[in-house]
Each structure stands twice: as structure tokens, then as C-alpha cells.
Amino acid sequence: MSGTNTGPAYTGSYLQDYGSRRGLMAWLTTTDHKRIGIMYMVVMFSFFAIAVLLGLLIRLELMNPGLQFVTARVYNSLFTLHGVIMIFLFIVPGIPAVMGNFILPLHLGADDVSFPKLNLASWYIYMVGALMALASLFVGGGVPDTGWTFYAPYALRSNTNVSLAVLAAFVLGFSSILTGMNFITTIHRLRAPGMSFFRMPLFCWGLYATAWIQVIATPVVGITLLLVVMERSLGIGFFDPARGGDPILYQHLFWIYSHPVVYVMILPAMGVVSEILPTFSGRTIFGYRAIALSSMAIALVGYVVWAHHMFTTGISDTARWIFSLLTFLVAIPTGIKVFNWMATLYRGSIRIEVPLLYALGFVFLFSIGGLTGLVNGALATDIHVHDTAFIVGHFHYTMFGGAGIGFFAALHYWWPKVWGRMYNRKRAMWAWGLIMVGFNTLYFPMLVLGIMGMPRRYADYLPKFHTPHLISTIGSWIIFAGMALMFFNLIRAIKHGAKAPDNPWGGTTLEWQTTSPPPQLNFATPPVVTTGPYDHTALRAAAAREARP
Amino acid sequence: MSAVSKPMEAQAAHHEHRDDEGSKTGMWLFLFTEVLLFGGLFIIYAVYRHRFGTEFHEAAHELNKVMGVTNTFVLLTSSLTMVLSVGALQRRQVAASLRWLWVTFGLACCFLVIKFFEWSAKHHHGIWPGGEHLHSMPSGEGLFYNLYFMMTGLHGIHVLIGMVVMAVVAARISSGHINGDRFGALEYTGLYWHLVDLVWIFLLPLFYLTN
Amino acid sequence: MHDSHTTAGHAASGHGHGGHGHGGHGDAKHAPVPQRVFILVWVALLVLTAVTVAASVGFPGRVGIGVAMIVTPIKAALILMWFMHLKYEKPVFKFMFLSAMVVLAIVMGLTFFDYSFLGEGGYGRSI
Numbered sequence: 001m002s003g004t005n006t007g008p009a010y011t012g013s014y015l016q017d018y019g020s021r022r023g024l025m026a027w028l029t030t031t032d033h034k035r036i037g038i039m040y041m042v043v044m045f046s047f048f049a050i051a052v053l054l055g056l057l058i059r060l061e062l063m064n065p066g067l068q069f070v071t072a073r074v075y076n077s078l079f080t081l082h083g084v085i086m087i088f089l090f091i092v093p094g095i096p097a098v099m100g101n102f103i104l105p106l107h108l109g110a111d112d113v114s115f116p117k118l119n120l121a122s123w124y125i126y127m128v129g130a131l132m133a134l135a136s137l138f139v140g141g142g143v144p145d146t147g148w149t150f151y152a153p154y155a156l157r158s159n160t161n162v163s164l165a166v167l168a169a170f171v172l173g174f175s176s177i178l179t180g181m182n183f184i185t186t187i188h189r190l191r192a193p194g195m196s197f198f199r200m201p202l203f204c205w206g207l208y209a210t211a212w213i214q215v216i217a218t219p220v221v222g223i224t225l226l227l228v229v230m231e232r233s234l235g236i237g238f239f240d241p242a243r244g245g246d247p248i249l250y251q252h253l254f255w256i257y258s259h260p261v262v263y264v265m266i267l268p269a270m271g272v273v274s275e276i277l278p279t280f281s282g283r284t285i286f287g288y289r290a291i292a293l294s295s296m297a298i299a300l301v302g303y304v305v306w307a308h309h310m311f312t313t314g315i316s317d318t319a320r321w322i323f324s325l326l327t328f329l330v331a332i333p334t335g336i337k338v339f340n341w342m343a344t345l346y347r348g349s350i351r352i353e354v355p356l357l358y359a360l361g362f363v364f365l366f367s368i369g370g371l372t373g374l375v376n377g378a379l380a381t382d383i384h385v386h387d388t389a390f391i392v393g394h395f396h397y398t399m400f401g402g403a404g405i406g407f408f409a410a411l412h413y414w415w416p417k418v419w420g421r422m423y424n425r426k427r428a429m430w431a432w433g434l435i436m437v438g439f440n441t442l443y444f445p446m447l448v449l450g451i452m453g454m455p456r457r458y459a460d461y462l463p464k465f466h467t468p469h470l471i472s473t474i475g476s477w478i479i480f481a482g483m484a485l486m487f488f489n490l491i492r493a494i495k496h497g498a499k500a501p502d503n504p505w506g507g508t509t510l511e512w513q514t515t516s517p518p519p520q521l522n523f524a525t526p527p528v529v530t531t532g533p534y535d536h537t538a539l540r541a542a543a544a545r546e547a548r549p
Numbered sequence: 550m551s552a553v554s555k556p557m558e559a560q561a562a563h564h565e566h567r568d569d570e571g572s573k574t575g576m577w578l579f580l581f582t583e584v585l586l587f588g589g590l591f592i593i594y595a596v597y598r599h600r601f602g603t604e605f606h607e608a609a610h611e612l613n614k615v616m617g618v619t620n621t622f623v624l625l626t627s628s629l630t631m632v633l634s635v636g637a638l639q640r641r642q643v644a645a646s647l648r649w650l651w652v653t654f655g656l657a658c659c660f661l662v663i664k665f666f667e668w669s670a671k672h673h674h675g676i677w678p679g680g681e682h683l684h685s686m687p688s689g690e691g692l693f694y695n696l697y698f699m700m701t702g703l704h705g706i707h708v709l710i711g712m713v714v715m716a717v718v719a720a721r722i723s724s725g726h727i728n729g730d731r732f733g734a735l736e737y738t739g740l741y742w743h744l745v746d747l748v749w750i751f752l753l754p755l756f757y758l759t760n
Numbered sequence: 761m762h763d764s765h766t767t768a769g770h771a772a773s774g775h776g777h778g779g780h781g782h783g784g785h786g787d788a789k790h791a792p793v794p795q796r797v798f799i800l801v802w803v804a805l806l807v808l809t810a811v812t813v814a815a816s817v818g819f820p821g822r823v824g825i826g827v828a829m830i831v832t833p834i835k836a837a838l839i840l841m842w843f844m845h846l847k848y849e850k851p852v853f854k855f856m857f858l859s860a861m862v863v864l865a866i867v868m869g870l871t872f873f874d875y876s877f878l879g880e881g882g883y884g885r886s887i
Binding site: 632747 | 792806813817821825828834836840843844849850868869875
Binding site: 003114118177180181182184185188191215216217218219220221222223224227230233234235236237238243244246249252253256411512 | 568570574579580581582585586587589592593596597601602629678680684687688689692698699703
């Protein structure tokens with residue numbers, strides 16, 4: 001464990017160096033969960049920026065019918081790379097590795113995660129995976145063009161760098177497993193005295209459910225991806241129809257992981273929203289246990305719905321209706337969450353602040369994502385919309401509108417805690433407005449295009465699809481402007497922002513009881529918990545006591 | 550206590566503050582990932598056995614049952630010696646613990662040697678992933694052998710990793726870093742080793758006893 | 761000795777506040793299981809292996825496979841319970857292990873909703 005550092009900086013901000021190392025080396029060798037969270041943040045947002053640019057290029061190519069900027073082959077590489085980076089490098093590890101690392105021990109009242117060294121190792125493994133993914137661009141056969149799903153048999157035949165990209169995904173998965181193990185153990189072992197499981201903040205519940213998916217689902221895709229490499233190098237034939245193998249089996253194994261992993265993306269974001277809504281409603285969350293347990297329910301049900309990605313592949317009819325039925329079950333725990341959130345807002349003393357705006361944006365966009373998901377989950381309509389732009393629109397509403405916007409909400413909620421600085425409120429609101437408008441302008445036309453019959457992953461299209469494509473591309477510029485403004489505002493705040501108080505939002509969870517930014521070991525005195533996580537009455541009583549002369 | 554120098558004191562503190570149950574939780578979580586890793590292969594096996602039942606039976610005839618069963622005996626015994634090693638260290642019988650650990654190591658080695666002869670016999674006949682004979686087999690039999698090599702191969706890698714870990718742990722027991730008060734590392738190595746054994750228990754009937 | 765170390769530890773490392781993370785000996789360790797228990801388990805494992813092999817040689821086909829399908833999980837349980845100490849662990853470990861196994865079993869079972877029913881309704885893929 002890490003905490004053997006003693007010295008004068010013991011109570012100082014974690015951002016100051018302590019111990020014998022200074023500067024960059026102090027960061028690269030740290031086992032402090034907060035610093036590791038920041039290291040993830042820096043790397044991930046760099047990759048996010050790259051993938052956003054690739055996305056802009058895709059939209060630019062699709063602005064007009066015909067091929068203007070790239071060939072069909074380069075277009076294939078563009079969307080593959082956009083998908084691989086966004087999925088494996090940003091959105092899957094995103095909230096857990098960045099905000100989870102930073103906030104989880106603070107939420108639990110611990111001074112670090114259970115295995116700090118392993119935590120740092122996870123970061124390095126992530127970096128190795130990321131560099132392998134980058135290397136696949138420049139060496140050998142060039143950028144993979146299979147799409148992020150690496151479907152057999154094309155992934156077995158493609159002459160591009162599929163093997164390296166697949167290995168990169170394997171390594172990234174390993175990093176994700178280690179983070180998951182760390183979080184589960186931390187939650188089991190390092191809760192503050194008095195904090196029972198049902199007194200944990202809901203963000204921790206989200207991370208807990210997520211961590212279980214990471215631990216139980218990731219190895220399956222790990223072995224599957226390794227087998228793809230073996231297949232490419234030795235021709236073992238598991239997924240190769242020419243050797244008696246079944247390419248559909250690859251899809252089964254791939255989605256056995258990759259469907260649950262959708263919930264790895266969304267559960268932490270739901271946790272973030274469950275933190276923000278009670279804080280800005282000035283009251284406890286409605287239906288705490290229902291929200292906490294629905295996270296576990298989503299994780300569990302998430303395991304048994306994977307084949308809804310394969311309705312049109314020729315899987316058996318029995319499998320089709322069973323998986324369709326199971327898919328609809330996911331709507332239940334998700335609905336429980338949304339209704340409880342709304343009930344939390346009802347009659348709350350709502351303060352409109354930037355994190356709340358993002359949280360509400362999440363609820364709105366994710367609801368569209370969830371409802372369009374039901375369209376795909378129904379057998380008959382799925383035949384119509386499968387592999388169309390409708391799917392692209394749907395999963396961007398869930399992943400970006402859900403997990404991505406949830407991530408932005410988390411950034412705005414905890415930024416003052418992380419850096420000890422406030423960002424510009426007005427500018428942040430403008431950015432939020434641009435993002436929300438841009439988002440819907442960008443992705444809603446895709447839903448329409450899909451219904452009209454526009455296939456996904458095509459560089460060119462018929463003239464009748466032109467107008468929605470044009471609108472969508474204009475939307476991509478608006479949301480880009482919004483995100484640029486948002487990041488400018490956040491980054492500027494680190495240096496120039498006003499000093500943040502310890503508890504700028506009137507939050508009730510433990511992270512607000514320590515200083516902003518927190519000291520190296522998180523709490524000057526170890527906290528003891530006597531109530532549930534969102535007890536605003538106690539907070540108000542304490543404030544009243546202090547106000548009294 | 551006050552006479553102890555600063556780094557020692559830190560080490561002592563470290564010692565008392567270790568969370569054994571936390572470490573054990575982490576180890577079990579790791580074992581789950583191992584189970585699921587092999588689980589993916591078991592799913593593939595199940596699917597192809599379902600589809601190519603006859604070919605699987607034909608192909609399994611060619612595997613050397615005696616070697617498979619002998620290796621089961623070796624691995625089961627190594628699991629016993631491993632657990633005896635942990636038990637001995639808990640009773641502070643360091644020499645006995647080390648002895649059992651090295652016996653375990655020897656048995657693991659023995660397992661790999663038998664495996665090596667088994668594989669090379671197959672290799673000799675061109676039955677090897679990417680090998681000529683294997684390629685010319687009917688699909689079902691080819692899949693059987695490829696599964697055989699992937700699963701026993703992955704298992705063999707785990708045996709090898711286990712041996713490395715055992716050697717490191719043995720050295721640390723000799724140097725006193727792992728002892729009767731803190732034997733977590735040995736205990737977790739044991740857990741890992743039993744899991745390797747556990748996987749083999751399933752591999753035996755799936756490959757050697759399929760006819 | 762214990763107490764003095766713990767207090768010093770708090771000052772020196774700041775790790776592990778109050779109610780958790782301390783005293784690994786107390787809550788995680790038990791009196792060691794007698795060694796002869798392990799030897800008995802080992803004998804049982806060997807006998808069960810012999811039974812499986814004998815069944816597969818003596819009654820190839822259904823019976824042999826059936827015996828293997830019954831005996832192998834019993835062997836696995838013996839290893840888990842005694843060698844891996846699961847019998848003596850807290851319920852939370854048993855629960856976690858069981859959950860992981862249940863998930864694997866469900867996933868495997870659901871996969872067969874595809875493979876067992878291929879061919880019906882004209883959608884089956886024939887390979």
C-alpha cells in the first residue's frame with residue numbers, strides 16, 4: 001500500500017508534490033488515486049479529441065452525396081478508428097477510471113483504493129494498449145477497416161493491422177479488469193465506519209455494478225480476441241466457415257462481452273446523475289434502494305440480452321424471441337431510475353447550476369436513446385432498421401447522450417473539488433446549450449435517415465438522403481463548437497478560475513467534507529457516517545448552527 | 550518501538566495495516582476472471598461438440614489416454630502438496646512448507662514434461678495448429694484438435710506461470726519475507742494453483758475420455 | 761504489541777481508519793485445517809478419477825459420459841471446498857463465487873437457445 005509517506009506536505013493539496021520525486025516523475029510513480037484519475041483524464045481526453053476529429057471527418061464526407069474527401073477504403077478506416085478509440089479508449093474506461101478513481105475513495109471516506117500499486121499498473125497497462133492501438137495506424141498493413149466489432153470472417157481476411165488492434169483491445173480489457181477488481185475490493189473493505197452498503201452514495205453503487213461487469217464479462221472477449229489473432233496467424237478455424245467454424249459464434253462471444261459493456265458505459269453515468277439531482281434539489285433522493293438495486297439488476301439483465309445484436313444473422317427463431325423478451329426487461333430497471341429521478345426533482349428546491357443542466361440533458365437524451373432501443377429490440381422493426389443509420393443514431397443517443405453527457409456532468413460537478421477552482425458559470429451554460437442543440441441536430445436526422453433506409457458504414461448515398469445528412473453535418477459543427485467552448489472553459493479554470501470553496505454546491509456526500517482540492521490522504525480526520533448519503537436536513541442544521549453568532 | 554529506525558517503523562505499520570481479507574477478495578475476483586477466460590473456450594467447445602459429436606469422438610480416440618490420466622494424477626497430487634505447504638507454514642513449520650512447495654514445483658514440472666511428449670508425438674504426425682495433417686482433416690476433427698491445443702495450451706501457460714510464482718514465493722519464504730505470520734502470498738499462490746488443477750479436471754473428460 | 765503497532769501505524773501511514781482494514785489476523789485467519797483432511801480429500805479425488813476413467817473405458821458412450829458429467833463437478837466441489845478453503849470462508853465469498861458460476865452457466869445456456877434450435881423456421885444456417 002502507498003500511504004507510508006510522511007512529511008510536511010501531509011495535509012497539503014494532493015496537487016503539490018511530496019516525497020522525494022518532483023514534477024512529472026512524481027506523477028508517473030504516484031499511487032495516489034486522485035493523481036491516477038487525473039492521469040487517465042489527460043490521456044483519455046486527448047484520445048477523445050482525436051476521435052472527435054475523426055467523427056467530424058466522417059460527417060464532412062457524408063455532407064454531400066458522392067465521394068468528396070476520402071475513398072471508400074479510407075472511410076472504412078475512419079469509422080473503425082473512430083469506433084475503436086471512442087469505445088475502447090474513452091467511453092468504456094472513461095467515468096470509472098477518471099471520476100471513479102478520483103471520487104470513489106472520497107465517497108467511501110477511505111484514503112485510497114484497496115490496491116494502489118495495482119491501480120497505477122492499470123494505468124500503465126492502459127497506456128500500453130493505447131500505444132498499441134496507435135501503432136496499428138502506422139505499421140504493417142495500415143489502419144484496420146473492419147469496424148470496431150472485428151466481425152469474422154472479414155477480420156480474418158482483412159490485410160490491415162487487425163491483429164495488433166485486436167491485441168490492443170485485449171490489453172485495454174485487462175486494464176479494465178484490474179480497475180474493476182480494485183473497485184469491488186475497495187467497496188467491500190474500505191467503507192468508512194458506519195457506512196453500510198445502503199448508506200453508500202449511488203455513484204458507488206453504479207461503480208460497483210460496473211466493476212462486476214468488468215470482472216465477469218471482459219475475460220470472455222479477451223479470449224475471443226486472442227482466438228482471432230490465433231486464427232489469423234495459425235488458421236485454427238473456430239470462426240472460419242471454410243474450416244467448419246461458425247462466424248456467428250464469434251458474434252455470440254463478442255456480444256456476450258460487448259453488450260454488458262454497454263452498461264459499463266452507462267451505469268457510472270447514471271450514478272453521476274443520481275449524485276447531482278439530490279444536491280441541486282436540496283433533498284434526499286427518491287427511492288434510494290430502488291435506484292441502488294436497479295443498478296445491480298441492469299448489470300445482471302445486461303448479461304442475458306446480447307443476441308439482440310444478431311437478430312438478422314440467422315440465429316434460431318427460439319433464440320430470437322427469447323432474447324427479444326429479455327431485452328425488454330432491461331427497460332424496467334432503467335424506467336425505475338428515470339421515474340425516481342423525476343420524483344426527486346418534484347417539489348425539490350431546485351437550483352439551476354451547470355451540473356444539473358447536464359444531468360437533465362442526460363435524462364432527456366438517454367430517454368430518447370432508451371426508447372429507440374426498444375425499436376431495435378422488437379424483432380419485426382429490427383429487421384427494418386438493422387444496420388441502418390437508425391442504429392447509429394440510437395447508440396449515439398445512449399453512449400454519447402448518456403455516458404458522454406453524464407461524463408460532462410461529472411466533470412462540471414466535481415471540477416471544483418478536483419482542482420480547487422471554479423469555472424465560468426455563464427460560459428459553461430452557453431457551452432451546454434450549444435452541445436444540446438448540436439447533439440440533436442447531429443443525431444436526430446440519423447434516426448430519420450435510418451427509417452428512410454440509409455445503411456450505416458457507407459461513404460456514399462442516394463441523393464434522396466441529402467437533406468438529413470446535410471442537417472446532421474451542420475449539427476456536428478455546432479456540437480463541436482459547444483465542446484470546444486466547454487473544454488476551454490474547464491481548462492482555463494484550472495489556472496484562472498476563482499478559488500472554489502470546499503462545498504460549492506451544498507452536497508451532502510463525504511467528498512464535500514474535505515478541502516478543495518483534497519489533501520494527499522483525503523481527510524484530515526477519518527469520517528464517521530451516521531446517516532444516509534443525501535441527508536440535507538443535517539447539512540442545513542449544521543449551516544444554521546454556524547450562522548448563529 | 551521507539552528504538553526502531555524510521556523505515557522499519559513504516560514497515561511495521563505497513564505490516565499491521567495490511568488487509569488480508571481485502572487481498573483475498575482481490576485474489577478470488579482474479580480467479581473469476583480466469584474461470585471466465587476458460588469459460589469462453591468451454592462455450593466454443595460445447596457448441597462444436599454439439600455440432601460435430603461423431604467427429605469429436607473419432608478424433609478423441611487418437612489422444613493418449615494414459616498420459617492424460619497420469620497427468621491428472623500428477624496435478625491432483627500437486628494440489629495436495631500445495632495445500633500441505635500452506636498448512637505447514639500456518640503451523641510455522643518453515644522447512645516442511647518449503648519442502649512441500651518444491652515438491653509441488655517438481656510435480657508441475659513433471660506435468661509439463663509429460664505434456665511436452667504428448668504434444669511432440671502429435672506434432673510428429675503433423676497434428677499441430679497450422680500443421681499439414683490437421684488442415685487436411687474433416688472440419689469436426691480439425692476443430693477438435695485446434696480446441697485441444699488452444700485449451701491445453703492456455704492451461705499449460707498457466708502451469709508455467711504457476712511455476713514461476715512458486716519459485717518466487719519459495720525464495721521469499723527462504724528469506725523470511727513470507728512466514729507463519731504473513732503467508733498470504735503462499736495462500737494466494739495455492740488458490741491459483743488449485744484453479745489450474747480445477748480447469749484440468751474438466752479438460753480430462755472433455756478431451757481424453759470422449760469416446 | 762498489537763496495539764502499539766496499530767497506533768504507530770496510524771501516525772506513520774494514515775492508512776486504515778478505525779473500523780476497517782486492520783487486524784488481518786483476527787478476521788481473515790482460522791485455525792489451520794488438519795493436514796489429514798487434505799489427504800482424505802486427495803484420496804477421494806483419486807478414487808473419483810478412477811471411477812470416471814473406468815466408466816469411460818468399460819462403458820463407452822452414454823454411460824461413460826454420464827458418469828463423467830456427474831463425477832467431475834463433485835471433484836471440482838471437493839477442490840473448491842477444501843483445497844481452496846471456500847468451505848471455511850465468509851458467506852460473501854461463497855456468494856460471489858456462486859454468482860460468477862451462475863452467470864457463466866446462464867450465458868452458456870442462452871447460447872444453446874441458438875444452437876439447439878437451429879434449422880427450424882427456415883432461418884437455420886447450415887455449415
